[in-house]
Amino acid sequence: MNYPLASIDTAALQHNLQQARRFAPNSRIMSVIKANGYGHGLLPIANALLETDAYAVARLDEAVLLRQGGINHAIVVLEGMHTREQFQCAIDQQITPVLHLAEHVELLLKCNGQVPFCWLMLETGMHRLGMPAEALRLAKQQLNSAGYTDQQLGLMSHFANSDLLDDSRNSAQISVMRQLVTETGLSACMANSAAIISLPDAHYQWVRPGLMLYGVSPFNEQSAKDLGLKPVMQLRSTLIATQLLKPGDQVGYGGEWTATKATRMGVVSCGYGDGYHRHLSNRGNVIIRDRLLPVIGRVSMDTICIDLEHCPAAMPGDEVLLWGSTQLPVEQVAMSAGTIAYELLSVLTQRVHRDYCDGQS
Ligand SMILES: Cc1ncc(COP(=O)(O)O)c(C=O)c1O
The missing domain is CATH 3.20.20.10 (Alanine racemase)
Structure with missing residues (x-):
């Protein structure tokens, strides 16, 4: 895939x-x-x-x-x-x-x-x-x-x-x-x-x-679920590498995140070249194995880095959800990025494969 x-x-x-x-x-x-x-x-x-x-x-x-x-x-x-x-x-x-x-x-x-x-x-x-x-x-x-x-x-x-x-x-x-x-x-x-x-x-x-x-709510006060709407898009990618960081190791361009203890870090194949907002640097979250995990360091063109502390079992090849579930709706990701869901959805680039299903598969 x-x-x-x-x-x-x-x-x-x-x-x-x-x-x-x-x-x-x-x-x-x-x-x-x-x-x-x-x-x-x-x-x-x-x-x-x-x-x-x-x-x-x-x-x-x-x-x-x-x-x-x-x-x-x-x-x-x-x-x-x-x-x-x-x-x-x-x-x-x-x-x-x-x-x-x-x-x-x-x-x-x-x-x-x-x-x-x-x-x-x-x-x-x-x-x-x-x-x-x-x-x-x-x-x-x-x-x-x-x-x-x-x-x-x-x-x-x-x-x-x-x-x-x-x-x-x-x-x-x-x-x-x-x-x-x-x-x-x-x-x-x-x-x-x-x-x-x-x-x-x-x-x-x-x-x-x-x-x-x-399937996106137009209101801050009411969720899509409250309004009987179903999210249409799930954005997913995969964990392509993990690394063990020592205290003091910096992650990504500009070194905007520094490990304060031994930390397992994962790299996800998705970046601003796919439309993943750069304002999610050090602010976004993803889901791996049902765990909500933080984005650390700057969003790069092709990748983001994740702190895997709360998901020790995560392995390269694991699926990563970037938005579109009840736990991580696109509205919440937009809020973390300081923007609106309209923008996150409409700036997804051609490089992101679109797969259409009718909810059965
Ligand atoms: C003129 C006009 N009508 C309707 C819409 C649809 O608005 P919404 O996506 O908030 O339902 C838009 C969206 O930007 C618009 O510009």
Whole structure:
């Protein structure tokens, strides 16, 4: 078996999609599979989620890859298109744009043909991508005049703080959205994972889960298990060497960990070249033979070092779990690295083998 290995449980993914449906029973689901399916693999994840109502990716080239891979669902490009050629490609491949600048409408209307649907991105408080209400009304008028019916148009917005429970900025964003939904009568799509779980007022006709599909909790206060989500990825590797250290021996680049007593140390084949975060130097943990063991010294490109004191039986060839179990969820590893699970998952490199199973094996 090749290591490091990301084992991806497609049955867990499908379970999490159903769980999103349970949280938002009256909404259609646009599964967010951008950034290589949050690191899990774009096409395999799309194929495992065929029961979704639509897909969302960030960029046009991701959408084209999905079409080339035989995906016939609606595919929404969240960052939208930026040139006339890109809009023409979207028309030719029947890909759905998000229009977040007035210029997008002009570019789209210069092309031959129509896209199947347009999402008009409304600025409700995140101040990233989105048009203010005034520009959006104008965009809608132009599209209507060019032959797009209201059934081909929708309102989209995105939360800046939905992972924070009871934050008044969420209700403020919801009320800006509600006003435009009432005024235009268009269908709407606003909720990401955290909002699907905690902000039912933002469900509307469509919801847009990403993180929860991969079995990761969007909240610090609630675990994936609490939310009925199953982790999809387990990242594993193997112990490739052990050494006995004397007091005073230093481990790895920069000698940032020094043995204070005789210590058995193990080397695991996984490093930042695989996407294992360098901030886990002297801070991360792994599991060997059911024992939680600390990462010592700096994370190298290909390896990390582990203090084996609490697992004296560990041997080269042993399997090492880097994240994805109840004892070591990716959320906890992200916290140790001072980052978020989104980042750890999506920066896994090509070198990590992905192995897909349906939970049976
Ligand atoms: C515009 C947009 N919608 C939806 C999502 C999905 O969010 P989440 O992964 O928190 O469910 C993202 C993720 O970054 C996004 O950028």
